Amino acid sequence: MTTADSSKDLNQISDSASGFDSNLAGRYQQDKIFRIAALIATLAGLVVLGFLVFDILVDGLGRLLQNFPSFINSFPSRSADRAGVLSALVGSILLLIITALAAFPLGVGTGIFLQEFGGDSWFSKFVEVNIGNLAAVPSIIYGLLGLTVFVDLLFNVTGGRSVVSAGLTLALLILPVIIVATREAMKAVPDSLRLAGFALGSTRWQVIWEHVLPLALPGILTGTILALSRAIGETAPLIVIGAATFVPFLPTNLKDSFTALPIQIFNWTSRPQAAFHANAAAAIIVLMVLLLTMNAGAIFLRNKFQSER
């Protein structure tokens, strides 16, 4: 308020001569209104998220702590208090690894091609438009695609409704996100560095490998891990692919049938008994811990590569 008061004094000096009406008090008012509006927007999201976490913890933490190691390292069971998430957790981690191994090289490779090699050709424009469209396709459609291609057509390779079919389907699902993240990260590398590289007689690949990728890597990794975080929570495509809901064994090879945490949660919430609902809440906590660990890993990797520069 002191600011507004003192400027009022200044206005009295200058206003007499000028044709300006600075209306400083009104502009400060506007400032304040929009600051509060932005704060409310921020809090709205935070409150909903906080309530969600709180609710889940109330429902599930008791079950998780009460059966602490056994909930993590037991197979599903008909009786709720003996059931655990072991096969779902291992299935989710296995899916994650397959998805990452398939999606990272394909996505980054496509991103590099489009950003550095593709130029303005009709082909790269065609690919670009299609990637934009693919990113908007609902995940269940990817499930149908995976069912047709990986489960049916490539039955001999994937073994049908297997963990590798599901992993490859999820890889397709997050491919557009990784491609876009790669392109954006590479776009952010200043052109002056590319020119400096070329002016020294580098080939295009030398410029990409030595100068563009190292700078783009934190952004690429962040985008990839966020995309993987999305993949790990996907349920719809896994249902279409045919994840099993009751898997009392660990997959021994990539062609084994599998289950995953979202499937297990979905299964438990759809049962009538309240005890299974507590199991679902506990499994959600496990899934969230997995997600938070991954995101922490993303931040760690990004900081590590940034500090090396």
Place this chain on the structure above:
Amino acid sequence: MQTNSPAVGTGTAFYVDNTDYYYGSFQAVRDVTLDIPERKITAFIGPSGCGKSTVLRCFNRLNDLIPSAHIKGRITYRGVDIYDKGVDPIDLRRNIGMVFQKPNPFPKSIYENIAFGARINGYKGDMDELVERSLRAAAIWDEVKDKLKESGLSISGGQQQRLCIARAIAIEPQVLLMDEPCSALDPISTRSVEELMQELKERYTIIIVTHNMQQATRVSDMTAFFNAEPTEKGGKQGYLVEYAPTQTIFNSPQMEATQDYVSGRFG
């Protein structure tokens, strides 16, 4: 500065023969014909948009990276048409170094900034020795010799630009193209770069684009004055007005436009 008799090392480096420069169908610069002497400093001056940087970037075919850019006419270097199919642009750039307007060291160590070009071009000698020699040649060794492992971005702007010059000469080019190398530097750093250029011209052919006419008079032997005229479509088209020894351009130019520009009277 001007010698009349062609002594050793005063042959023609580049011969630019009746060239026009295009971006797509837009003719950005027209009618450029000039010969650039070896081991001299040639300055390109002129108002913004006159195409002097465009012409400069054709000497190492850096404009090849812009898909729509192409030229008509011939540029030869030591008698070889540099746009001939047999000339590899990557090999050409290894021999024709470039220093840019804004200092652009790689975000790596000072040592690695110098070693990179040598490494990718298959340098077989002692890398430590090459790094020291290049930094000494760019008159920056004493300032950075104790922090070779530190980032190239950690030093001042003037030092960064001399690091970029060291990086360019580390791969032993024959020519140095300098695109307004001092425009982002303060006067003291500018002076050190200009002094460095005088030393470097004993070994390298230097072409410098500059907005600073005093700089052209201070450092260059030959000066080319480019001008720009508006086109019907609202763009600008550059053309070479006059090319002569620097003394002539600044003291007794043939063209009225040159006289107006160098004396500060425009249009």
